[in-house]
Amino acid sequence: MDLRLLRTPRPRSRQERHAQLAVPFALIALVTVVDVLAPPEVHLGPFLVAAPAVTASFAGPRMTGFVGLVAVLAQSVVAATRTTLTDLNHTFQIGALVVISVFVTFFAHLREVHEKELLQLRSVAETAQQVVLRPLRGRMGPLSAASVYLAAVAEAQIGGDLYAAARTGRSSRLIVGDVRGKGLEAVGDAALVLGAFRAAAHREAGLPGLVDYLEGAVSPDLDDGVDRDESFITAAVLDIPDDEPVLHLVSCGHPPPLVLRRGGRVDPLDVAHPAPPLGLAGLLESSVTAHTFAFAQGDVLLLYTDGVLEARDRSGVFYPLAERAAAWSGLHPRVLLERLCEDLLAHVSGSTLGDDAAMVAVERLG
Missing domain, CATH: 3.60.40.10 (PPM-type phosphatase domain)
Incomplete structure (x- = not known):
């Protein structure tokens, strides 16, 4: 009898995935509320880039892009509430957020491709293991x-x-x-x-x-x-x-x-x-x-x-x-x-x- 106890990484549960996704959305909500209520000379919009960056570490490109889009919309709401969308400071913040969101979405895509390659290699290795070690x-x-x-x-x-x-x-x-x-x-x-x-x-x-x-x-x-x-x-x-x-x-x-x-x-x-x-x-x-x-x-x-x-x-x-x-x-x-x-x-x-x-x-x- 062969136990075949190979150490396969435990897949994340649905609850764990939902808990991870709650972090970037909670961050967006927190930064948005505080930025709207902050004094005029305080700008917290740059902190919104952390939301898509964090998402790219565990989610795929679609979810990362979606979080980036939500962050851009939140920054737009802050700009419209505090001044106007055409305000130079907020325009640069929105533009930088869009660029960074595109970059981290691309990196999330590369990570997903790499994970698929590792999964294929693991499948081949398991098959080879079963052939070599009957x-x-x-x-x-x-x-x-x-x-x-x-x-x-x-x-x-x-x-x-x-x-x-x-x-x-x-x-x-x-x-x-x-x-x-x-x-x-x-x-x-x-x-x-x-x-x-x-x-x-x-x-x-x-x-x-x-x-x-x-x-x-x-x-x-x-x-x-x-x-x-x-x-x-x-x-x-x-x-x-x-x-x-x-x-x-x-x-x-x-x-x-x-x-x-x-x-x-x-x-x-x-x-x-x-x-x-x-x-x-x-x-x-x-x-x-x-x-x-x-x-x-x-x-x-x-x-x-x-x-x-x-x-x-x-x-x-x-x-x-x-x-x-x-x-x-x-x-x-x-x-x-x-x-x-x-x-x-x-x-x-x-x-x-x-x-x-x-x-x-x-x-x-x-």
């Missing part, structure tokens, strides 16, 4: 799974974190990875890894062979015109047998997964000899070794990317993932990820994540 199946043999993804670039809603799962004859295989960088530039590398994993997860007998295949598939593309030490992919590749209470793990420079045991204990799956990140095997001489850990009925495996660990609050404190996960052990994977996701966003207090963040939770059932 939803995980909620049930894989004796396993129950769920996932969540949060992109650091809210406008793009897509990044370089990746996850996938595949069924073999007698086991389930998973990968969680993190491409260096974020945004659309990281999508191509993520797609390479996921494509290679889906192609080879069914036929490679062991995890070391699968990791070697992934390394061979992505290295030529990562080397194409880019320094090898600047492009790499950390990953955790796992195989979970159906008939054994264990899991096998190859860590390619990725943060250690967590296993939530019964009773609230959390065990990090630290490996003594991790493999190099994908794309760096040619620079770092190291063998690929699969490590075995206990994974019994009722245990929940939590996979994540470093964007979760590196999320900071306003005082610079990192997100305590293990502590929070322990507090919610025993929950269904979907509910666990919902709690962690809400808590993570609350931890950063509404600020943006420093990096993309992804989490996958897998529980062994009976």
Whole structure:
């Protein structure tokens, strides 16, 4: 089950829009009344330019132009009441108000065009995200799974974190990875890894062979015109047998997964000899070794990317993932990820994540 909790900006409600529109009209009414009642030597008409200027910050060109027209009419009423429309001072004020209203209406048009372009880009990004990161199946043999993804670039809603799962004859295989960088530039590398994993997860007998295949598939593309030490992919590749209470793990420079045991204990799956990140095997001489850990009925495996660990609050404190996960052990994977996701966003207090963040939770059932 894929939660797909992408951070889409909340649309404004009708009440909020009406409240915003009330501000420029209230400003026009206030300036008009005070200007009419003010002494002859006091002129408040120039303050009317604030009404269309404020409107342009949140409304479209039509509403901005309408507010500008109302402001011009209000200035004309002030001129007719205090002197005449042909008074030189009021004539210049009306003329300046007309010019400024035209300018801010044009800027409102440009902003509206830009927002439409962003909306189209967001739609394309969401489609690409769904193609690259296919939803995980909620049930894989004796396993129950769920996932969540949060992109650091809210406008793009897509990044370089990746996850996938595949069924073999007698086991389930998973990968969680993190491409260096974020945004659309990281999508191509993520797609390479996921494509290679889906192609080879069914036929490679062991995890070391699968990791070697992934390394061979992505290295030529990562080397194409880019320094090898600047492009790499950390990953955790796992195989979970159906008939054994264990899991096998190859860590390619990725943060250690967590296993939530019964009773609230959390065990990090630290490996003594991790493999190099994908794309760096040619620079770092190291063998690929699969490590075995206990994974019994009722245990929940939590996979994540470093964007979760590196999320900071306003005082610079990192997100305590293990502590929070322990507090919610025993929950269904979907509910666990919902709690962690809400808590993570609350931890950063509404600020943006420093990096993309992804989490996958897998529980062994009976």
